[in-house]
Amino acid sequence: MFGKLLHLSGVFSRTESKTTAIRRALSWITPVIIISLIIPLNMGYNGISSCIVTFVTLYLSRKNPLTFYFSCTALLCLSLYIPVGYSFGKISYAYVVSALQTNSGEFLEFLRGTSLNAWLLTSSAILAIYLFARNGQDFDKKYRTIYLIAFILINLNAWPKRMLTATAAYAQQANSALAGLEQNSNVPDNFQIISNHKKYKNVVVVIGESVARDYLSVYGYPHNTTPWLNTAPGYFYTHYISAAPNTFLSLSRTLTISDGVKTEEYNSIVALAKKAGFSTHWISNQGFLGEYDTPATVIASKAQHKVFFKKGDYNTNSTDDMALLGELQRVVKNNDNAHNAVFLHMIGSHPDTCSRLNDFPVNFNISHQQKLNCYLATLQKLDAFLEHAHQILEQRGESYALIYFSDHGMTVDESERPVRHGADARQNFNIPLFLFTSDTKKHITDDTPISARKFMSLFEWIAGFDSDKVPALSPGEAAERDITVFNGEHLVPYDELKENAIVQ
Numbered sequence: 001m002f003g004k005l006l007h008l009s010g011v012f013s014r015t016e017s018k019t020t021a022i023r024r025a026l027s028w029i030t031p032v033i034i035i036s037l038i039i040p041l042n043m044g045y046n047g048i049s050s051c052i053v054t055f056v057t058l059y060l061s062r063k064n065p066l067t068f069y070f071s072c073t074a075l076l077c078l079s080l081y082i083p084v085g086y087s088f089g090k091i092s093y094a095y096v097v098s099a100l101q102t103n104s105g106e107f108l109e110f111l112r113g114t115s116l117n118a119w120l121l122t123s124s125a126i127l128a129i130y131l132f133a134r135n136g137q138d139f140d141k142k143y144r145t146i147y148l149i150a151f152i153l154i155n156l157n158a159w160p161k162r163m164l165t166a167t168a169a170y171a172q173q174a175n176s177a178l179a180g181l182e183q184n185s186n187v188p189d190n191f192q193i194i195s196n197h198k199k200y201k202n203v204v205v206v207i208g209e210s211v212a213r214d215y216l217s218v219y220g221y222p223h224n225t226t227p228w229l230n231t232a233p234g235y236f237y238t239h240y241i242s243a244a245p246n247t248f249l250s251l252s253r254t255l256t257i258s259d260g261v262k263t264e265e266y267n268s269i270v271a272l273a274k275k276a277g278f279s280t281h282w283i284s285n286q287g288f289l290g291e292y293d294t295p296a297t298v299i300a301s302k303a304q305h306k307v308f309f310k311k312g313d314y315n316t317n318s319t320d321d322m323a324l325l326g327e328l329q330r331v332v333k334n335n336d337n338a339h340n341a342v343f344l345h346m347i348g349s350h351p352d353t354c355s356r357l358n359d360f361p362v363n364f365n366i367s368h369q370q371k372l373n374c375y376l377a378t379l380q381k382l383d384a385f386l387e388h389a390h391q392i393l394e395q396r397g398e399s400y401a402l403i404y405f406s407d408h409g410m411t412v413d414e415s416e417r418p419v420r421h422g423a424d425a426r427q428n429f430n431i432p433l434f435l436f437t438s439d440t441k442k443h444i445t446d447d448t449p450i451s452a453r454k455f456m457s458l459f460e461w462i463a464g465f466d467s468d469k470v471p472a473l474s475p476g477e478a479a480e481r482d483i484t485v486f487n488g489e490h491l492v493p494y495d496e497l498k499e500n501a502i503v504q
């Protein structure tokens with residue numbers, strides 16, 4: 001009788017211990033599976049092998065306190081990248097350098113633009129790491145060293161190590177680029193003007209922001225995003241290619257002497273115009289945070305007259321681009337004999353697109369993504385902006401040249417983040433270039449392929465002077481067959497980039 005009871009209780013406790021063991025195993029295996037799926041895929045390391053490496057790494061890490069706590073901390077750091085990686089993929093130099101020079105307003109705007117899915121994935125990953133940290137320990141005194149060695153071996157060239165070392169290298173590169181900028185701003189230019197026959201009293205350069213050429217109806221986009229430009233008198237270049245895919249990398253390669261990789265911020269277009277005898281004006285609706293934290297502010301620092309609408313806190317002073325026109329009006333009305341070179345730096349169509357519009361109406365409803373409709377509206381607003389700038393110069397009655405280009409293109413689709421920076425498609429580099437002058441009365445389309453790295457040469461040709469370092473070139477002379485672009489790491493042939501579908 002007693003024996004039977006003992007036997008029964010034995011069976012009972014064995015089943016109980018089995019369930020407990022299963023439950024205990026699940027308590028760490030489940031979070032490990034979640035981590036192994038979510039984290040590598042949202043860091044841009046797609047592929048089953050990255051998931052398997054993560055799983056094996058975590059399994060091995062459980063046996064040694066050193067590897068265990070190290071893995072938990074490293075994963076926690078990596079998971080903070082999910083909101084970025086979800087939309088943009090693998091970390092790149094361009095993201096690191098933008099992150100280092102982004103002001104708090106842009107950062108908040110970025111966070112607002114991040115999709116709910118990205119946040120759900122981030123919180124699931126953090127929760128899974130927490131559960132793994134709580135339930136995963138299985139420190140084995142016997143084989144600790146063997147597990148440690150196995151952990152090191154598997155991680156010698158695994159994705160987390162590659163990602164962490166790349167990030168550290170990018171951060172170092174970006175820091176030295178920013179330090180270089182500061183140094184550059186103190187160096188005088190060394191241009192020499194070799195001929196000077198100015199053609200126009202006012203030369204106005206409008207630096208646009210995030211405008212993708214393929215979405216402008218003047219270039220054939222089926223929705224009427226540019227009612228005035230469609231027939232406006234001027235030159236419209238259909239194959240103008242930006243130097244790089246974001247503001248920081250592009251403007252330094254467009255407005256200073258550059259071979260595409262290296263840049264000479266002290267030899268900038270503003271210094272060049274000043275040398276040629278122009279009265280130089282830089283009027284900006286972009287941020288001015290630190291004095292020398294972006295190439296644009298360093299380039300601007302050489303101007304005789306500077307106006308920055310966004311000094312200090314970005315959010316308390318969100319000026320509309322149209323205010324730039326008031327400043328243009330003021331400069332050209334100033335009755336002196338000086339030739340003016342005026343640079344207007346717009347905030348343009350920078351995401352978040354809806355917040356760029358202020359009172360401007362959204363006349364498009366082509367997508368269920370309102371941000372895409374807003375993007376098209378920002379293009380229509382640009383059309384109105386340029387029409388007004390043209391009007392100001394026409395009404396003044398003095399000779400003028402008005403040039404517009406965008407700093408880079410965009411990736412546009414109907415995903416949750418429909419308008420975003422990218423670097424892998426032609427659409428990230430396809431930008432508009434317009435030239436209006438007091439002596440152009442016709443609407444002329446020009447399909448010469450030109451790289452934005454030739455902009456300083458075009459500027460000299462338009463303004464009517466020549467320098468020793470930059471040859472003045474007409475669009476025909478600036479034509480290039482094999483255009484390369486800087487993708488954040490190196491120069492790549494434009495022709496080899498993929499073609500993104502255009503949302504219509």
Ligand SMILES: [Zn+2]
Pocket residue numbers: 209210246247248407408
């Ligand atoms: Zn930009």
